[in-house]
């Protein structure tokens with residue numbers, strides 16, 4: 107299982123512009139990037155954990171896989187599969203679909219941030235809570251602790 111060292115990348119870093127040729131250059135086992143809905147992800151280390159096999163990810167290295175990830179003739183990926191990309195973002199290609207803050211708001215909890223505050227300020231219904239806690243989650247790093255560090 108791959109555990110990413112360190113904290114998740116800052117929003118600023120993840121929001122940097124990546125050119126198409128830069129994307130296309132990263133298509134090897136040593137450095138494999140893919141684009142999905144205008145955003146660019148570094149899937150180099152994820153590739154070996156891919157349930158569909160490393161080779162499939164490497165074949166699509168340097169490419170836009172927006173359609174492939176929802177292609178029923180390949181494998182229609184789950185919402186969890188799409189969400190796990192979030193931690194691997196390295197930049198964006200297009201303006202649209204790249205509002206990372208908006209994406210975060212759609213989430214139940216942000217596992218990269220202390221959880222206690224999030225649980226206090228969020229208002230879930232019991233049904234929503236139960237549906238969310240039973241969904242499988244994948245995080246390439248250890249989740250943040252429940253409590254914030256004491257300053």
Ligand code: HEM
Nearest residue numbers: 140149157158162163166171174180181182183184187191
């Ligand atoms: C690089 C981004 C990708 C991510 C994050 C990803 C993630 C996943 C995940 C989490 C699963 C488990 C089932 C699910 O939750 O849907 C899965 C299964 C699968 N993926 Fe991907 N995938 C990626 C790219 C691809 C590509 C480019 C292909 C090629 C067409 C592909 C083909 C498959 C197949 C065939 C399975 C089914 C494996 C099985 O159950 O036997 N994936 N993927």
